[in-house]
Amino acid sequence: MPDLHWTIPVARWSFWPAVASAAPDVGFIEPMTRRRLSTLSRAALKVAHDCAADVPAVRVVFASRHGELGRTTEILHTIDAGGTVSPTSFSLSVLNTMTGVLGIVRGDRTAVSALSAGNETLGYALLEAHAQYATDASSPVLLVYADEPADPAYGEVEDEVEAGALAILLDASASAGRLTCARAERSEAAREPFASQSRAVQHCLDTRAASEWRGRHSTWQWFWHEGA
Known part of the structure; x- marks a missing residue:
């Protein structure tokens, strides 16, 4: 695969760590639906709402390596037990x-994409969001990434994800800055790599310092630039 390099306009971003002491505030969702949501969906909806609550229509790119695997595992256990x-x-x-719930809550029928790409899921989601916005910049694109480690029943997972949720709103008209993303064939760069893509991207957005993540076959880097 050729090296990739692109830049997205970041209007807003929101991160929800799994270690947060309080539960995600999803009070904008009606109680009956709220009670049925998993912790993963609650976190994803919380960061999505933070970024796009006042945006009338927004295209959504949702990304997760495992998605609602926790709920699926519970279903499999129920079937196995004869329930x-x-x-x-x-x-x-x-x-x-979460994308279906978000669309219903917002009354928004704008297009939604969902993807999963192993331990490089967030990186490729950023590329998909960039491609959609570059193709049509007339409306914002909301990237929502949410994940949690797989149940131990599935055994060891290589380069396992960390729990948490991240949302980034791409909108040049309200851009607070730009995030440059780069993917290259595996290299041993001087920069200290982060344990996961989500931690690396969140660090870059939070501190404005460059960050890096290395997989088996590729190295991903992120850089922040102030202003539009």
């Missing part, structure tokens, strides 16, 4: 559960 699976649990077990 009955709730239709609601089944309907909320798909990878992009």
Whole structure:
């Protein structure tokens, strides 16, 4: 694969760490739906709302390596035990559960994409969001990434993800700065790499300092630039 290099306009961003002492505030969702949501979907919806609550229509790119695997695992355990699976649990077990809930809550029928690309999921989601915005900059694009480690029942997962959620709103008309993303074939660069892509990107957005993540076959880097 050729080396890749692109820049996105960042209007807003929001991060929710799994180690937060309080639960994500999703009070904008009606109680009956709210009670049924997993911790993953709550975190994803919280950061999405932070970035796009006042945006009338927004294209969404949702990304997750495992998605609602936790709920799917519970369903499999229920079946294995001879129990009955709730239709609601089944309907909320798909990878992009939160995008459906978000669209209903917002009354927004704008296009939604969902992707999963192993331990490079966030990097390729940033590329997809860039491609959509570069193709049509007439409306913002909201990138939402949310993940959590797989259940131990699945065994060891190489370069496992860290739990948490991150949202970035791409909108040049309200840009606070620009995030440059780069992917190159695996290299041993001088910069100290982060354990996961999500931690590296969040560090770059938070501190404005360059960050790097190295996978088995590629190295990803992120750089912040002030202003539009």
